[in-house]
Amino acid sequence: MKVLKFGGTSVADSQSLTHVLDIVKKSSDQQSLVVVSALGGITNLLIQMAENASSGKTDFQETLEAIEKRHLNPILHFIPLTHQSEVVSYLKSQLNKLEELIESLYTLRELTPKSLAKVSSYGEILSSKIIYYILKHQGLDIELKDSRELLFTHELNDREVVNHTKSKEACVDFVSNNSSKIILIPGFIASDQDGKITTLGRGGSDFTASLIASYLNVSLLEIWTDVSGMYTAHPNLVSQALPIPRLSYHEAMELSHFGAKVIYPPTLQPLIEKEIPLVIKNTFDPEAEGTRIDKSGTSEGGNGTVVKGVSHIEKVALINLEGSGMIGIPGFSKRLFECLSLKQINIIMITQASSEHSICIGVRMEDAAEAKKAIDSQFEFEISLSRVDPAKVELNMTNIAVVGDHMKKHQGISGKLFSSLGANNINIRAIAQGASERNISIIIDERNTQKALNTIHESFFETQTKELNLFVTGVGNVGSKLLEQINQQQNYLLENLRLKVRVIALSNSRKMILGNAPLDLDTWEEKLHSSSVDADREHFFEHIKNLNLRNSIFVDNTANEEIASEYNRFLEHNIGVVTCNKIACASTLSNYKELKKTARKFSTPFLFETNVGAGLPVIDTLNNLIASGDEIHKIQAILSGSLNFVFNNFTLETSFESVVLNAQKEGFTEPDPKIDLSGVDVARKILILARESGLELDLEAIENNSFLPNEVLETTNNEAFFAALKKHENHFQSILKRANDKNCRLKYVAQLESGKASVGLQEIDPSHDFFNLEGSDNIILFYTNRYKNQPLIVKGAGAGAEVTAGGIFGDIIRIGKG
Numbered sequence: 001m002k003v004l005k006f007g008g009t010s011v012a013d014s015q016s017l018t019h020v021l022d023i024v025k026k027s028s029d030q031q032s033l034v035v036v037s038a039l040g041g042i043t044n045l046l047i048q049m050a051e052n053a054s055s056g057k058t059d060f061q062e063t064l065e066a067i068e069k070r071h072l073n074p075i076l077h078f079i080p081l082t083h084q085s086e087v088v089s090y091l092k093s094q095l096n097k098l099e100e101l102i103e104s105l106y107t108l109r110e111l112t113p114k115s116l117a118k119v120s121s122y123g124e125i126l127s128s129k130i131i132y133y134i135l136k137h138q139g140l141d142i143e144l145k146d147s148r149e150l151l152f153t154h155e156l157n158d159r160e161v162v163n164h165t166k167s168k169e170a171c172v173d174f175v176s177n178n179s180s181k182i183i184l185i186p187g188f189i190a191s192d193q194d195g196k197i198t199t200l201g202r203g204g205s206d207f208t209a210s211l212i213a214s215y216l217n218v219s220l221l222e223i224w225t226d227v228s229g230m231y232t233a234h235p236n237l238v239s240q241a242l243p244i245p246r247l248s249y250h251e252a253m254e255l256s257h258f259g260a261k262v263i264y265p266p267t268l269q270p271l272i273e274k275e276i277p278l279v280i281k282n283t284f285d286p287e288a289e290g291t292r293i294d295k296s297g298t299s300e301g302g303n304g305t306v307v308k309g310v311s312h313i314e315k316v317a318l319i320n321l322e323g324s325g326m327i328g329i330p331g332f333s334k335r336l337f338e339c340l341s342l343k344q345i346n347i348i349m350i351t352q353a354s355s356e357h358s359i360c361i362g363v364r365m366e367d368a369a370e371a372k373k374a375i376d377s378q379f380e381f382e383i384s385l386s387r388v389d390p391a392k393v394e395l396n397m398t399n400i401a402v403v404g405d406h407m408k409k410h411q412g413i414s415g416k417l418f419s420s421l422g423a424n425n426i427n428i429r430a431i432a433q434g435a436s437e438r439n440i441s442i443i444i445d446e447r448n449t450q451k452a453l454n455t456i457h458e459s460f461f462e463t464q465t466k467e468l469n470l471f472v473t474g475v476g477n478v479g480s481k482l483l484e485q486i487n488q489q490q491n492y493l494l495e496n497l498r499l500k501v502r503v504i505a506l507s508n509s510r511k512m513i514l515g516n517a518p519l520d521l522d523t524w525e526e527k528l529h530s531s532s533v534d535a536d537r538e539h540f541f542e543h544i545k546n547l548n549l550r551n552s553i554f555v556d557n558t559a560n561e562e563i564a565s566e567y568n569r570f571l572e573h574n575i576g577v578v579t580c581n582k583i584a585c586a587s588t589l590s591n592y593k594e595l596k597k598t599a600r601k602f603s604t605p606f607l608f609e610t611n612v613g614a615g616l617p618v619i620d621t622l623n624n625l626i627a628s629g630d631e632i633h634k635i636q637a638i639l640s641g642s643l644n645f646v647f648n649n650f651t652l653e654t655s656f657e658s659v660v661l662n663a664q665k666e667g668f669t670e671p672d673p674k675i676d677l678s679g680v681d682v683a684r685k686i687l688i689l690a691r692e693s694g695l696e697l698d699l700e701a702i703e704n705n706s707f708l709p710n711e712v713l714e715t716t717n718n719e720a721f722f723a724a725l726k727k728h729e730n731h732f733q734s735i736l737k738r739a740n741d742k743n744c745r746l747k748y749v750a751q752l753e754s755g756k757a758s759v760g761l762q763e764i765d766p767s768h769d770f771f772n773l774e775g776s777d778n779i780i781l782f783y784t785n786r787y788k789n790q791p792l793i794v795k796g797a798g799a800g801a802e803v804t805a806g807g808i809f810g811d812i813i814r815i816g817k818g
Helices: 014-027 042-054 060-078 085-108 113-120 122-137 164-176 204-216 249-257 265-274 332-342 365-378 380-384 413-423 446-461 477-497 524-530 537-547 567-572 589-601 618-627 641-649 656-665 680-692 718-727 729-741 801-817
Strands: 002-006 032-036 142-144 153-156 159-162 182-186 189-191 197-199 220-225 246-248 278-282 291-294 309-322 347-352 358-364 392-403 428-433 439-445 466-473 499-507 512-514 552-556 576-579 632-638 703-705 745-753 756-764 777-784 792-797
Touching (some): 002 014, 002 204, 014 032, 014 060, 014 122, 032 122, 032 204, 042 085, 042 113, 060 085, 085 113, 085 122, 122 142, 164 204, 182 204, 189 204, 204 265, 246 249, 249 265, 249 291, 249 309, 249 392, 265 278, 309 365, 332 358, 332 365, 347 428, 358 365, 365 380, 365 392, 392 446, 413 428, 413 439, 413 446, 439 446, 446 466, 466 537, 466 801, 477 499, 477 801, 499 524, 499 801, 512 524, 512 537, 537 567, 552 801, 567 576, 567 589, 618 632, 618 680, 618 792, 641 656, 641 745, 641 777, 656 718, 656 729, 680 745, 680 756, 718 729, 729 745
Parallel strands (some): 002 032, 002 220, 032 182, 142 182, 220 278, 466 552, 703 756
Antiparallel strands (some): 153 159, 189 197, 278 291, 309 358, 309 392, 428 439, 499 512, 632 777, 745 756, 777 792
């Protein structure tokens, strides 16, 4: 014999009941006992109606009509019209009794526990009768038995508990004298010692099934619900959550205690005593494996990890009692727990330092005020002498538990848990772990709940796949190329590097898309164009902060000074920054140092490889040289792909203005080409290299030998700039002619030596490494202790949207691999 229990959305409506009928029919080859709960949502309606009526509200008639409609639906769907009268009459009769009961609550303006039990019992009474008639009409050998005649409670230590002796006797007697293939009973309800109706509390229908399974010592208990078993985490909060194939009783108990609502802790206790296996199955996917819970469980989860699941309790308060007067004094813990027990306040978690200087407990948030009052009252004398501080309460916390029977046999579980949270800037407020190591419990700020659950789940259950969540501002030449590259490489990154790169939000200077889920990178242009959300930097930042996704990265593809000034607040909120915008790192020395300090303090990635050399590994090479103990003596570089392109294409037969216009058209210059030609852009780049080398310089310290006439430098817009270039064409031609006469080429060179930096146009002779540099390429020569005579050379394309986007993408991947 086995017991089957159906509840929640499994018995919500006619469609779900169709699945229930199929499952019951397949189980009728052996004697089965079927427990049903109320139709989905009905119990809540009944309780709300009772509370409203007792408080004087008159809308209960509408609720009664809704309840009647919900119960008529399956009758009309499954039972032919000619056979409906008996069950419809029963439904009407019961609803009339319910209405009389509700009206009495309205008149008395009172709702006692007994009255509430009586009202809430109608859900199971009605559902069991209707399902009985439906199954009977299907031709099944079935009998309906009222569970009030099988399960009984009595008073014990001022608490109403199950009377196991009487209940077992009734169950065994009834079943042993019944030959029906299917015995159907309502869950949740029982009779008290006075013969009055009572309920078995939260999860009462599961408890009913468990009790009867234990009394009858059946071979198996199946609980049919709307999910395929217990999951590795809450699937609504962790999209990658997986069904757990097998659990031990103890693991299931731990997970259910910490909020896994598929099953409630009392359900397991009767099964443990008789070692009866429990299987949680999906009514809507009966072929799915589900979760089997038994004595042994398994040493590993379905994904090969010893951690079986991550569960959590929200709305927790953390209460701390501390003081020097607690050290070495026996009885403090006893008094603390006793005063809370007297107020019937349940303690979720306990932790105490070995110094005995403090005790920290977690309680439900609704109990926090009463708990503090009780504690302060209990220790009033010690508080008055300043031996103990008044209890301190922190609200809006979440208790997270990592569960697995065999964790104690594996080193590094705790380390992996704490390091993964630390890497995402999630602060742990309290920790508790028993000697069995079956459960590691932590308390964190409620705002980080989803982020923490996903971080932990990724660490223990996903195939080392790291998820990067990008928030991109600037989708022009560089930004659009970056999105194209990400879209093209997504499958490769997932398969080869185990990186899942997701773009969550986009913004240009006019509009933005603020998503909660990954954007489709095939249609982002159309969506951004049609977006009704105006660009707003504050709104964009708040969206990233409020989503609070792990591995969040702000990507700046602009040259905007205001955006660059905001990096610090991203870093402070553990939002990584990847940028090709060199303004921040070339701003004041104090701001540069503050950005680096904030990134270190919060362990937040701040990468700007593309600030110098576009996609070339210039900064990374410099950092590796210094980190490995080398010393930089001199840096010589051509750092402007734009200027190299311009002077490589400028001849005596072409105008300087036309070459610069072409460079702008090809995307080799900044939107304002004067930034490139004035040398400011190159000065910023050598400044960044100087700072990364350890020198404390400001931009004003860079000697800028500009080749532009003052009239060109003083222009305020592109139109005036190009007009001035045209006007001074003879000046540029004379510079070129002088170089040609010496068999030299013009190159704009940056140099750092002996703590001083300069930029300027130079005539390069054929013997120099710079002479044959073509197109828009960059070249950087590092002269160091190790590379004295022959410098370390980094050379390649140093400008253009595609290579710059590739450099940004490389920084993003570097974060993922870190």
